[in-house]
Amino acid sequence: MSTISPNLSNRTPLSERLDLIVSPIFAVILGIIGTAVWLYSDIDLITEDILAPEKLQRQLGETLLLGFSSSILVILVAIPLGIVVTRKGFPRLKNFLVDTLGLAQALPAYGLIVIFFSFMGAGITTVIFALATFSLLPVLRNTIVGLEQVDKSVIDAGRGMGYTSRQILMKIELPLSVEVIIAGIRTAIVINVGMSALAFLVGGGGLGETINSGLKLDRGPAILIGAVIVAILALVFDFLSALAQKYLKPKGL
Amino acid sequence: MSEPLIRLESVSKSYGSGTEPAVKKLTLEVEKGEVLVLVGPSGCGKSTTLRLINRLIEPTSGKIFLNGEDVTDVDPSELRRKIGYVIQQVGLFPHRTIAENIATVPKLLGWDKDRIESRIDEMLELVSMDPETYRDRYPKELSGGQAQRVGVARALAADPDVLLMDEPFGAIDPITRDRLQNEFLRLQQELKKTIVFVTHDIDEAIKMGNRIAILREGSEIAQLDTPEAILSHPADEFVESFLGSGAILKGLTLKKVRDIDLHQVPTLTAPVSRDQALQALQDSPDQVAVLLDDKEQPTRWIDEKALNRTSQPIEKSGRPVTVNLQPEDTLQDALTSMLQSSVGMAVVTDRKGKYLGCCTIESLAKLIMSEG
Secondary structure (H helix, E strand, O other): OOOOOOOHHHOOOHHHHHHHHHHHHHHHHHHHHHHHHHHHOOOOHHHHHHOOHHHHHHHHHHHHHHHHHHHHHHHHHHHHHHHHHHOOOOHHHHHHHHHHHHHHHHOOHHHHHHHHHHHHOOOHHHHHHHHHHHHHHHHHHHHHHHHHOOOHHHHHHHHHOOOOHHHHHHHHHHHHHHHHHHHHHHHHHHHHHHHHHHHHHHOOOOOHHHHHHHHHOOOHHHHHHHHHHHHHHHHHHHHHHHHHHHHHOOOOO | OOOOOEEEEEEEEOOOOOOOOOEEEEEEEEOOOOEEEEEOOOOOOHHHHHHHHOOOOOOOEEEEEEOOEEHHHOOHHHHHHOEEEEEOOOOOOOOOOHHHHHOHHHHHOOOOHHHHHHHHHHHHHHOOOOHHHHOOOOHHHOOHHHHHHHHHHHHHOOOOOEEEEEOOOOOOOHHHHHHHHHHHHHHHHHHOOEEEEEEOOHHHHHHHOOEEEEEEHHHEEEEEEOHHHHHHOOOOHHHHHHHOOOHHHHHOOOOEHHHOOOEOOOEEEOOOOHHHHHHHHHHOOOOEEEEEOOOOOEEEEEEHHHHHOOOOOHHHOOEEOOOEEOOOOEHHHHHHHHHHOOOOEEEEEOOOOOEEEEEEHHHHHHHHHHHO
């Protein structure tokens, strides 16, 4: 018997192991497709101009900046907000927030960017705020869910032993909900990097420019390569957050 | 009489107006070193009462004193660090090792590292868990019984005078529960903590408590007395119905075998001849004798029928003595082993297995009758 099932419980479940493999595999496949298109399709001067290295480099930088800043903004806003609304006395605020932000997410990202543009004007900050609003919900919701799923008896025991409310939050609630919260951040990051392709609409730059130029000038390879780079970026971030999720999760859970 | 360690003075707790208060004008005193059990039907407010003592719940009115000091004058977190707290769901921190769990309160109190480390080992040994094996494990690797042992160790780590226990053994299987209860009683004999123990199980209350407070709705005391007194003189119908039928049988867990006048049957010490044995049996009013080995440990029940069967050596005649009672066992254990025994008696030995005498149904009945 023991030879057939060697301590299955100690092995990471299949889904968790796949988690760290899937995004790199897709990223590599996309990379191969992109390279193949670059090498074997008909690249004329206009395409070459669209895909000029210095342009791509700048757009890449802008995309990273957009993804990073909006994600950091989301983290800075959503986690404290989630903590506040899960404290005693805020059940209504919590429901209100989750509902309204649900609406924000139901809007197309495109519409949201335009709305922000209408009162913030063009530029990269507009996009950052629009993206942050769009991806606030997954982080907020996961923070709330993560904190609320912490076993009440563990909190009761902590309180009964003399932890202050602050110590309960820092030493019990947050460590026990880290995994769920990071899962929310992961979703937000992927949304932000992906949606940053729309930033060019309001002068926010990013790889959307390449895709857009490709569309306008009818250059298929340019569209494809632009899209592939955005997708690879999103996958890389997904992978990094999966790593964070795995290693920041406290032992013993 | 000395000042009670915990005193509740007409304490009430109500949740909003219009609802019946969970605790209604409760006055209660807990003496130093005693186990006071709060027992009552679910929803009677016993857990609320317990949680009022360490201010996990604030009273609506009334005063609570700990060691003569009003608990509302102290910072609640600091108050709780001085009071051990054990709950039914245990509530071990799943992300911390057993050692870290036990170190919780000492760390909060700012003990130095060496003192904490040695205290962890001491506590694990106290609850009969091997420090080497368990220190670095995580709670999910423990069984329910082990988890609650750690729970108790964690509550005792900073050596509090007072221990609050909210149905601590309620979620544990009956066999393990019995073992934990016995171990806990042994611990308490050593530690002499002041304990308030909440349970809904009257049998557990009788077993664990020096005094029992039977509570009805609103945490009103229906009767507060020693288990013996409650069993023999229930105050009213509520208490009677709560005790349920068989109060006498429940009382059996309160008395020990050492309280019984042991009955002396003839003893035969091996090696013994068949004739000597027969003679001893005929000289005695008893139908049966006990055969002892050279260490005076009882081995077999011998009766005349067994002696007449001459084909067997005397050491193999009769029936084997299977269960030995010891003076610390309860009368309930005694009754059980008598009923199981082939001769309607049970052998009592000391801790080393040396024969002391026999326990009979008559001697048991006599003891119960004398209580009236």
